[in-house]
Structures are given as structure tokens and as C-alpha cells.
Amino acid sequence: MVDIRPFKATVLNPELDIDKLICPVYDTIDATNYQRFARERNNIIHVTTRRKDMDRDEFIGYAKENLDRLIDSKVLVEREKPALYIYGIKYTVQPEILIQIPEEDRESQYFALGLVCLVRVEELGARNIAGHENVFEINTKERYRLMKACMMNFSPIAVEYSMSDHGLNNILKEYLGFKRSASGAPDKPPLVDAALNGSRHLLWEIADENLIEKIMNMVSDLKILILDGHHRYTASCLMKETDGIEYTVMMLMESDDRALLLLPWHRAIRNFSIQNLEHKIKEKFSIEWQSEEYSEEFYAQLRERKSEYDIRIGMYDGKRFSVLRADEKAVQELLKQHREGVGIDLMVLHNWLINPVIKKPEEDVSFNASPAEAISRVRSREFDVAFFLNPLSIRDVERKAFVERNNFPQKSTLFLPKVAEGIVMRSIK
Structure with missing residues (x-):
């Protein structure tokens, strides 16, 4: 059984220019991009990402100091009520990457939706949650130390699920009041709306208790596969084992969504x-x-x-x-x-x-x-x-994880879109 929960999200203060305050996920940032985002003193990169020439111990202290500063100065604020969240990413694919995709599957613009929630942590491959890539212990320990020092999840772990009737995606689209065409616009204004590297990241809040209960029941029998975030998940497993923290933050995306791309x-x-x-x-x-x-x-x-x-x-x-x-x-x-x-x-x-x-x-x-x-x-x-x-297919990756129960080597799969750091965070109570 997949056990999900609502939570009080920590977000960047919407009164600020948050385009300048978000950054890509830490393990996609090279030295040049680090310098670009770190020029802004309040960018979340100062909390999430270790500069390549920075000692690992030094980084943990540096991150905690900057997180405290961002909270004290109200750059980061926590929502009042526990909720589920809809994370939307509108993005385009560069022509040199698009050429790898069969012509009939190409889009001028993609729009992916996912459900962001707390998910109870369990051993990978034991029951309902599986991974597909090998991890390095040193990276897991760094993520664990960062989470433990800051008591914060900084971005959701991206996972996929299969649902033949598309029930969850239909609920999310109905809640937003729009169909996901390239020109479509939702009726509900987003809680967060930020641009990053040509993509647009949007976040909506679901606070209706009846709808939350319905969604919790709907996803309980799913099997979910980690797409991006294997080190963050293994760090969450370590946090459960060591500190008794039962849940971590995930973004659930349907495998049949045409906007979820798998590239080599x-x-x-x-x-x-x-x-x-x-x-x-x-x-x-x-x-x-x-x-x-x-x-x-x-x-x-x-x-x-x-x-x-x-x-x-x-x-x-x-x-x-x-x-x-x-x-x-x-x-x-x-x-x-x-x-x-x-x-x-x-x-x-x-x-x-x-x-x-x-x-x-x-x-x-x-x-x-x-x-x-x-x-x-x-x-x-x-x-x-x-x-x-x-490219592999999503079904290939599911078979590797759930049937063969083996991992691919690192750098075997490239999933798009990528979540951003700073769109939706969670203070670990």
C-alpha cells in the first residue's frame, strides 16, 4: 500500500521576484551554472547545492546558515494548512534533442502535471516503491546530512505510476479547469509561477479535505518508480532508519503522459x-x-x-x-x-x-x-x-525495476521534465 499525506508546503514568498530565487536540481548544476545562480544572494542554490570546490563539511554549515537567513527574512514562508499540490511544468525541447524522438511524438511545447505529496518511505524494491539506477554512498550521505541539518526537503523526488483509467490525472485537470494543450490556461491561479531556463514551473494547492481523502484512497494500490532523485530517496530511507522520519516529498506523474519524456x-x-x-x-x-x-x-x-x-x-x-x-x-x-x-x-x-x-x-x-x-x-x-x-521505454524501466529487480548503471536514463529547487519544499517536523 502506498501511503500518502498532505503537508504544509514551504514556498518562496510570492511577493518577491521568485524567477531569480529558484534553480535547477542540485545534481544537474555544473560550475558555470552555479556561478550564474549564486550571484543572487537569496537564490535557493545557496542551500541546496554544494559548490564544486567547497568541502562537504563546510557546505552543510553554509547551507544551514543560509536557510535560517531566508526563513528569518521571510524569503521562505510556510503555508497555513496541510494540502496536496499540483506541480505543472511547461517546457520545450531543443531541436538537437527533439530529433531523437519519432516525428509523430514530437510537440512544439510539452506540459506535464504531477501530484506533490508526502509518501511513506519503504525499502526500495521491497513492496510498492522501486528505483532503477545505482547510487553512490558518498552522495547519499551528503543528502542525508543536508536534510538532517536543515530539516527540510527542498524539491520533490520525481516518480511515475501507471493508471489505466487516468483517474488521478483527470481529477487534477478537472480541479484546474483546463485541458492541457499548449495554449490552454487553467481557471485557477497558481500559488507559484516561475520561469527557469525557458521552462515555466507552476504550483497549485488542493486544500479541500474531501478531495484529499479521495486522492489518498485512489493512489493507495499503486506501484511507483523513481525517475529522478535516487540519492534523495536513499537519504530519506536513512533518515527513517536513523531519525524516525517516516515520509518524504514526491511528485507523482502518470507514465502514459505524453509530456513525460525518456531519453538516452x-x-x-x-x-x-x-x-x-x-x-x-x-x-x-x-x-x-x-x-x-x-x-x-x-x-x-x-x-x-x-x-x-x-x-x-x-x-x-x-x-x-x-x-x-x-x-x-x-x-x-x-x-x-x-x-x-x-x-x-x-x-x-x-x-x-x-x-x-x-x-x-x-x-x-x-x-x-x-x-x-x-x-x-x-x-x-x-x-x-x-x-x-x-531511448528506453517507460515500460522497459518498469520491467527492470519490478520484474527483473535490477538497476541500470548511472546515466542510463534521462527523464524530462526536471523539477526545480525552491518551487515546493517541506519543513520536516
């Missing part, structure tokens, strides 16, 4: 023998397609699959784009060895092309959300070869 991370590699790589390609692959141009046809060829064992990897070597097709018999043998049926593309890429040729993966493999970024790294000669993957 692409790899670029360097410091390897090109002859060795060429040998590995000849050993297990045929070259299905080549061109000097980066085009729609490249992705059409990459997406083409004639059977479940037809695995294709895109490659760019600085001169031409290629689609490598793996030997199907070898793929079947690989699956027998691993006893897994989801994430075959990743297994093929790493087992046959990356791991055998790279000596220092932590230094010589880069992960790129944008294909254009991976291509640019090769063209600038920072890296030598880029590899491109097809």
Missing part, C-alpha cells in the same frame, strides 16, 4: 587504441549505414529494428556518422550470460565497445544529454569517438 545519455570516449576499437567493431558488428551528414536519416536508421535482438549503436568518429548493427546470435548469448532482457543496448555498448578499450572510464568517458554536445566534444578533439543510443 550518449557517450564520448578518448585515450584508446583506434585499431583496437576497429577490431571490436569487426568482431561483433556490421556497419548498417554511413554518412558524413548528421540528419534525420541517422536516427531513422538507428531506430530501425527488425527483431528484439536487432541492436543498433550510433557512432561518430569526427569524419562520418555510422550505424553499427550487432550480431544477433552474439546478442542472444550476451543476454543468457547476464540473464536480463532490458537495457540490451547499454550492455552491448559497454561490454563490447567501451569497456574493452578504455582503461580509465571515470576520466575517459563523458556522458552527454544532448547529441550535439557529444558531437561537439569530438569535433573539438576533446574526445575521439561518440556513441549514440536509442
Whole structure:
């Protein structure tokens, strides 16, 4: 049983210019972006995100000091009554990322809705809550120490659920009084309305006790899968075990929502023998397609699959784009060895092309959300070869988590949209 609860949200004071006070989730911020957001003294980044050159112990004290200052100065305020919340994210996808999506699924603008609530923490994979990516203990401990020092959840953990009749999404849309078209507008004014990096983040409050009760009953038999926030969730598990804090904040999104996108991370590699790589390609692959141009046809060829064992990897070597097709018999043998049926593309890429040729993966493999970024790294000669993957489906990830009960390696799945830090927070009582 999934146990959810309403809570009193902590939000940025709506009388302020909150566009300047929010920031992306901490683990998506590089050094350049940190400097950009940290210029504003009251930006929530000073509480949520450790500067790369800052000691971990120093960061915890720095974050607590800034949180106290933001609360004392009324930059952060708490709502009066416990409630559930609707979080809406209106966003667009850059053309170099959109090209990965089949043309019939592309939208000029996406609008995702989710229910924000407290969810009772349980061991991952034990009953109703599962994850799909491995975590690093050092990152979990840092999130735990931050939560413990500040007694605050700073952003909801993004999770997905399946509901065949779309009942929860229908309730949320009916409550807001609009249909989610690109030009549609809700009848109810939002509690929070902020812009971040070209996306718009909106928050509405559900305080009606009867409706809250109805929603609590509706979601009780769901199974939920963590999309973003594995370290925050494992930190919440540690907080339950160590401090008796039973709940954490989540944003529940329906898996069939067309605005919930699942994209791949692409790899670029360097410091390897090109002859060795060429040998590995000849050993297990045929070259299905080549061109000097980066085009729609490249992705059409990459997406083409004639059977479940037809695995294709895109490659760019600085001169031409290629689609490598793996030997199907070898793929079947690989699956027998691993006893897994989801994430075959990743297994093929790493087992046959990356791991055998790279000596220092932590230094010589880069992960790129944008294909254009991976291509640019090769063209600038920072890296030598880029590899491109097809996206997994939500159903694949659910199967990995709930049926196979295994995790993907880190940087296997890129979910959009991303929540922001500072839109909806929760003071841990």
C-alpha cells in the first residue's frame, strides 16, 4: 500500500521576484551554472547545492546558515494548512534533442502535471516503491546530512505510476479547469509561477479535505518508480532508519503522459587504441549505414529494428556518422550470460565497445544529454569517438525495476521534465 499525506508546503514568498530565487536540481548544476545562480544572494542554490570546490563539511554549515537567513527574512514562508499540490511544468525541447524522438511524438511545447505529496518511505524494491539506477554512498550521505541539518526537503523526488483509467490525472485537470494543450490556461491561479531556463514551473494547492481523502484512497494500490532523485530517496530511507522520519516529498506523474519524456545519455570516449576499437567493431558488428551528414536519416536508421535482438549503436568518429548493427546470435548469448532482457543496448555498448578499450572510464568517458554536445566534444578533439543510443521505454524501466529487480548503471536514463529547487519544499517536523 502506498501511503500518502498532505503537508504544509514551504514556498518562496510570492511577493518577491521568485524567477531569480529558484534553480535547477542540485545534481544537474555544473560550475558555470552555479556561478550564474549564486550571484543572487537569496537564490535557493545557496542551500541546496554544494559548490564544486567547497568541502562537504563546510557546505552543510553554509547551507544551514543560509536557510535560517531566508526563513528569518521571510524569503521562505510556510503555508497555513496541510494540502496536496499540483506541480505543472511547461517546457520545450531543443531541436538537437527533439530529433531523437519519432516525428509523430514530437510537440512544439510539452506540459506535464504531477501530484506533490508526502509518501511513506519503504525499502526500495521491497513492496510498492522501486528505483532503477545505482547510487553512490558518498552522495547519499551528503543528502542525508543536508536534510538532517536543515530539516527540510527542498524539491520533490520525481516518480511515475501507471493508471489505466487516468483517474488521478483527470481529477487534477478537472480541479484546474483546463485541458492541457499548449495554449490552454487553467481557471485557477497558481500559488507559484516561475520561469527557469525557458521552462515555466507552476504550483497549485488542493486544500479541500474531501478531495484529499479521495486522492489518498485512489493512489493507495499503486506501484511507483523513481525517475529522478535516487540519492534523495536513499537519504530519506536513512533518515527513517536513523531519525524516525517516516515520509518524504514526491511528485507523482502518470507514465502514459505524453509530456513525460525518456531519453538516452550518449557517450564520448578518448585515450584508446583506434585499431583496437576497429577490431571490436569487426568482431561483433556490421556497419548498417554511413554518412558524413548528421540528419534525420541517422536516427531513422538507428531506430530501425527488425527483431528484439536487432541492436543498433550510433557512432561518430569526427569524419562520418555510422550505424553499427550487432550480431544477433552474439546478442542472444550476451543476454543468457547476464540473464536480463532490458537495457540490451547499454550492455552491448559497454561490454563490447567501451569497456574493452578504455582503461580509465571515470576520466575517459563523458556522458552527454544532448547529441550535439557529444558531437561537439569530438569535433573539438576533446574526445575521439561518440556513441549514440536509442531511448528506453517507460515500460522497459518498469520491467527492470519490478520484474527483473535490477538497476541500470548511472546515466542510463534521462527523464524530462526536471523539477526545480525552491518551487515546493517541506519543513520536516
